[in-house]
Amino acid sequence: MPNSFKCPDCVSKQPRKDNSDTPIKVITDLNKSESSASSPLEYCDSDDKWSQIMQELKSEIISMRQEINNFSAKFDKVYTVVGDLCKRVDCMEHRLDALEQQKNCEPPSNCSNKFSEMMECLKMELNDRDQEQLLMDVEISCLPEVKGENPTHLAILIAEKLAVKLSEEDIVSAERMGPVQVMRKHREVSPNGSKRKLREAFRCKHYSNQSRGLDLKVYLPHV
Numbered sequence: 001m002p003n004s005f006k007c008p009d010c011v012s013k014q015p016r017k018d019n020s021d022t023p024i025k026v027i028t029d030l031n032k033s034e035s036s037a038s039s040p041l042e043y044c045d046s047d048d049k050w051s052q053i054m055q056e057l058k059s060e061i062i063s064m065r066q067e068i069n070n071f072s073a074k075f076d077k078v079y080t081v082v083g084d085l086c087k088r089v090d091c092m093e094h095r096l097d098a099l100e101q102q103k104n105c106e107p108p109s110n111c112s113n114k115f116s117e118m119m120e121c122l123k124m125e126l127n128d129r130d131q132e133q134l135l136m137d138v139e140i141s142c143l144p145e146v147k148g149e150n151p152t153h154l155a156i157l158i159a160e161k162l163a164v165k166l167s168e169e170d171i172v173s174a175e176r177m178g179p180v181q182v183m184r185k186h187r188e189v190s191p192n193g194s195k196r197k198l199r200e201a202f203r204c205k206h207y208s209n210q211s212r213g214l215d216l217k218v219y220l221p222h223v
Helices: 008-013 023-105 110-136 151-161 196-212
Strands: 171-176 189-193
Touching (some): 151 171
Antiparallel strands (some): 171 189
């Protein structure tokens, strides 16, 4: 009786046979044999690839460790340098504080007193020199003021009229006194001489000419 006419219960009760003649089983056996024959080479290739990858990873890790070690060494050097700088700054601050406290606590020393005395002496000398410079000044009045005039030349002309030997080297500076104003009398000419004797000579000649009644005439260039 063919299997197609049997019920499922009867078919399940029949013993199973080894259907070795079926083409499907032969094909699967061939495939298994081929796969078993080719698997060792594939395993070798995969092992080589994995070993190569592991070697590359190992070399990369070693290089990274070296770089990290170098960086840590440099960082340690920077840390030590910064620590030394901080110590030096702290030492300088302590020294400055000590100097400030010492300066505030101690009375003024002899050196400061000497410096103050020297400053006073210098001030007095400068004042004396200023007074001497004022003694060398001469004021000449009643001279008409003309635009473009030369006060130094006027002082030399007046000296010639008074028979006083005077040159440009003997005059430090010469100028009209005061600001320029309209409808006002002419400003005085004040030559500053380099020697005190010139002032005394001007004074003596001026008084002698006044006593003799001499008239001084100065011709000024017109611009």
